[in-house]
Amino acid sequence: MTAGRNRSFDKDDALEQAMLVFWTNGYPGTSLSDLTNAMEINKSSLYSAFGNKGKLFNQAIDLYSNKYGLVHTDELSKMEKTLPERIRNFLLSIARMITSSNLPKGCLLCNSTSEIAGNCLPDNAAKNISAMNQHTVISLTDFFQKEQQKGNLNDKFSPNTLANYLLTLQFGLAVSARNGSDMEELEEVINFSIVQFE
Incomplete structure (x- = not known):
C-alpha cells in the first residue's frame, strides 16, 4: 500500500479498537503507533477518518459512554x-x-x-x-x-x-x-x- 493512501476498513470497528487502547493506556500513554497498530490502519487513514489523536479520543469517549456507560x-x-x-x-x-x-x-x-x-x-x-x-x-x-x-x-x-x-x-x-x-x-x-x- 502506498504511504498516504486510505485503506478500506470498518470505521466503527477501528474506533472500537482505539477506544480499547485509550482505556488500557490512558490518553498520554497512547501513541499514534499504538492506535494505528490496533486499528490496523496507517496514520494517513487515521487522520482522514477521525482527525487528530485528540479528536479520535473524543469519539472514543463518546462511544464508551454510549456502549459501556448508559446501559447500567x-x-x-x-x-x-x-x-x-x-x-x-x-x-x-x-x-x-x-x-x-x-x-x-x-x-x-x-x-x-x-x-x-x-x-x-x-x-x-x-x-x-x-x-x-x-x-x-x-x-x-x-x-x-x-x-x-x-x-x-x-x-x-x-x-x-x-x-x-x-x-x-x-x-x-x-x-x-x-x-x-x-x-x-x-x-x-x-x-x-x-x-x-x-
Whole structure:
C-alpha cells in the first residue's frame, strides 16, 4: 500500500479498537503507533477518518459512554424492586463490567477524569469528560429527588449529595478494579455502601 493512501476498513470497528487502547493506556500513554497498530490502519487513514489523536479520543469517549456507560442506568428504573435493590444492581452491573476479563480493567471515563487535573488531555476532551460527569450528577440528583417525592428515600441527605456519593463510589470501584480487586471484593464494598439508601 502506498504511504498516504486510505485503506478500506470498518470505521466503527477501528474506533472500537482505539477506544480499547485509550482505556488500557490512558490518553498520554497512547501513541499514534499504538492506535494505528490496533486499528490496523496507517496514520494517513487515521487522520482522514477521525482527525487528530485528540479528536479520535473524543469519539472514543463518546462511544464508551454510549456502549459501556448508559446501559447500567437501566437497573435504576426497574420499579418492581426497592430503591436499595435498584442501586445495588446498578453498582453490580458496573462492577461486572470493570472486572470483566474481556475488557480493560476499570473505567475509561474514570481514568480520563483523573488525567484532567494534570493537563494530560486536550482542552476539548477535558471539557467533554467534565460535561459528562456533570450530566451524570444532574441525572442522579433528579433521580433521587423523584425517589424522595415518592417516599422511597428519606431526606437525611440532599439528592445532590447522594448523586455525588454514587458517582464517587463508581469511580472508587473502578480504581479498585484497575488495581486488581475482583468482583467478590467489589461486591462486599457495594453491599456495605447500600445502607446509605435504606
